[in-house]
Amino acid sequence: MMKSYEWMLARRYLKSRRDERFVSLIGWSSAVGVAIGVAALIIVMSVMYGFDAELKNKILGFSSHVDIQGSDETLGDWQGWLETAEHIDGVAKAAPYMTAQVLANHGRYSTGAILKGVDVNREKNIANHVISGRFVSDSKTSPYEVVIGKDLAHKLRVTVGSSLRLISPAGGISPAGMAPRMRAFRVVGIFDSGFYEYDVGLIIAPLLGVQRLNRTGDRVSGIELHLYDRDQAGVVAARARMQLPADAWVTDWMHRHRSFFQALKMERLVMGIILSLIVIVAVFNMVSSLVMVVMERRKEIAILKTVGATHASVMRIFLMMGTLLCGLGTLLGASFGLLLAWKLDALLSWFEQVTGITILSGDVYFIEHVPSVIDPVSVTWIVVISLLMGVLATFYPAWRAANVPPADALRYE
Numbered sequence: 001m002m003k004s005y006e007w008m009l010a011r012r013y014l015k016s017r018r019d020e021r022f023v024s025l026i027g028w029s030s031a032v033g034v035a036i037g038v039a040a041l042i043i044v045m046s047v048m049y050g051f052d053a054e055l056k057n058k059i060l061g062f063s064s065h066v067d068i069q070g071s072d073e074t075l076g077d078w079q080g081w082l083e084t085a086e087h088i089d090g091v092a093k094a095a096p097y098m099t100a101q102v103l104a105n106h107g108r109y110s111t112g113a114i115l116k117g118v119d120v121n122r123e124k125n126i127a128n129h130v131i132s133g134r135f136v137s138d139s140k141t142s143p144y145e146v147v148i149g150k151d152l153a154h155k156l157r158v159t160v161g162s163s164l165r166l167i168s169p170a171g172g173i174s175p176a177g178m179a180p181r182m183r184a185f186r187v188v189g190i191f192d193s194g195f196y197e198y199d200v201g202l203i204i205a206p207l208l209g210v211q212r213l214n215r216t217g218d219r220v221s222g223i224e225l226h227l228y229d230r231d232q233a234g235v236v237a238a239r240a241r242m243q244l245p246a247d248a249w250v251t252d253w254m255h256r257h258r259s260f261f262q263a264l265k266m267e268r269l270v271m272g273i274i275l276s277l278i279v280i281v282a283v284f285n286m287v288s289s290l291v292m293v294v295m296e297r298r299k300e301i302a303i304l305k306t307v308g309a310t311h312a313s314v315m316r317i318f319l320m321m322g323t324l325l326c327g328l329g330t331l332l333g334a335s336f337g338l339l340l341a342w343k344l345d346a347l348l349s350w351f352e353q354v355t356g357i358t359i360l361s362g363d364v365y366f367i368e369h370v371p372s373v374i375d376p377v378s379v380t381w382i383v384v385i386s387l388l389m390g391v392l393a394t395f396y397p398a399w400r401a402a403n404v405p406p407a408d409a410l411r412y413e
Contacts, residue, residue: 030289031329033282038333038386039340041275045378046341048268050371052261056230058195060253062126062202064224065233066091066240067256071247074098074219082223084243090236092228095122096220098210103167103180104148104203106156113152115166115203117210117220125226126191126204133160133189136206143209147189149199162187166203168213183213279386283393286325290318290397318398319391326390334383344372 068085069075078096085094098117103110118126120138126147127135136145146164148156158164167182185205193199211217227236233252240250254261340347348370351357 028325030282030285031325031332033285034279034326034329034386034390035333035336037275037278037282038330038382039337040278041272041382042334042337042374042379043341043344043372044271044275045268045382046337046372046374047344047370048264048271049375049378050373052264052268053373054371055195055264056261058193058198059257060230061129061195062193062198063253065227065230066225066237066250066252067222068225068240068244069222069249071249073221074216075222076219078220078223081244081248085223085225085240088225088236088239088243090227090229090232090239091225093122093226095119095224095226096207096222097224098207098214098216098219098221100168100210100214102203102213103169104152104156105165105167106158106162109156111152111155113148113201113203115146115168115205115210115213117205117207119207129191129193130189131192133187135189136204137188138206140208143206143212144183144185145188145209146185146203146205147191148187148203149201150190150192151196151200152203153187153190155200158187158190160187160190164203166213181213181215183209185209279389282329283326283389286322286390287393287397290322290394291400293321294318294397294400315398319394322394322398323387323391326387326394330383330386330390333386334379338374338379341372341374345369 068081070078075081082094082096085091096119100115100117102113102115104113120136130147131150133147136147139145146166148158148164153159156164163184164187165182165184167180169180191199191204193202207220211219225236225240227233230253233254237250237252237255241248244250
């Protein structure tokens with residue numbers, strides 16, 4: 001049971017006397033080191049979780065959770081598959097799509113892109129990303145409309161209302177031999193997905209327009225499934241394989257992007273281990289400072305034991321000292337880390353505006369800002385482990401203090 005004099009002595013020993021300021025400085029610097037380590041861990045883990053969540057939102061904003069394709073490049077009898085897919089548990093929406101690689105040309109500017117044909121009535125979420133103009137219509141008489149990414153529009157010098165020539169490598173037969181198919185599409189909108197790869201390389205058009213360009217008739221590339229819970233993609237994909245014909249090829253986003261997100265997870269783990277070394281170094285400094293305190297206070301410890309202080313009482317005094325140092329450092333580090341992680345994006349945006357330095361480039365890191373998501377579980381683990389490390393590291397100096405022999409310490413006093 002903690003006694004009042006133990007608390008008083010623990011606080012007093014943390015204060016420096018004139019001839020012990022160096023020892024006290026080491027002790028308090030170790031608390032600062034713990035604070036820096038905890039803050040760095042919280043900030044870096046928040047950024048890593050932010051990247052993970054942001055990239056999932058960006059990638060899946062224009063991509064399906066589960067993708068169904070046939071045994072051939074295109075799927076002919078897809079209406080029955082679509083009806084079956086819509087009734088699978090967990091599926092919020094199912095829609096056919098058609099994709100093709102095209103060469104986009106406007107004036108003297110050309111670039112390769114992915115042309116994706118969508119069912120306009122089933123893909124309303126894409127319309128929410130249109131920042132200029134409107135989304136494509138479902139007109140049967142004039143399906144040659146497209147919306148393109150903002151970076152692709154800038155690359156081709158295209159604005160709303162421009163005519164964009166799309167050339168498909170799936171050529172047709174002409175009197176001169178094989179020739180690529182081409183068609184002029186009118187740009188009716190420009191979208192901003194927030195994901196550079198989509199903004200610079202994706203063109204959205206009505207499904208009928210893409211089918212006519214590639215002359216595939218009523219065939220589609222596959223069926224996209226959007227789920228209520230994207231984390232259940234693996235379960236829903238397994239259900240789809242059971243309910244669809246045997247030649248159906250079903251993949252989910254976890255399988256398609258497994259390597260990418262596994263790399264992010266591994267990077268988060270490695271960064272956590274590396275930054276934990278800051279806390280470990282600070283804890284070792286704390287151990288050395290407490291050992292020095294024990295050496296400086298040998299006479300006082302001997303007097304305490306002479307007047308009746310028990311072995312456990314002396315240990316509690318030094319355990320309390322280590323707990324105070326580690327607890328204060330952890331509290332300050334967690335507070336500062338949470339505050340900085342909460343406002344990190346705004347602070348970095350202000351820094352970019354003031355200095356003109358770009359922190360993240362979209363063509364390199366896929367996104368153009370530093371996301372930060374505070375994970376309560378990670379923060380709790382960081383705080384708990386930091387406190388445990390500090391308390392466990394204090395046992396050795398506390399044990400040394402408790403084993404100071406009073407007779408030897410007071411022999412020449």
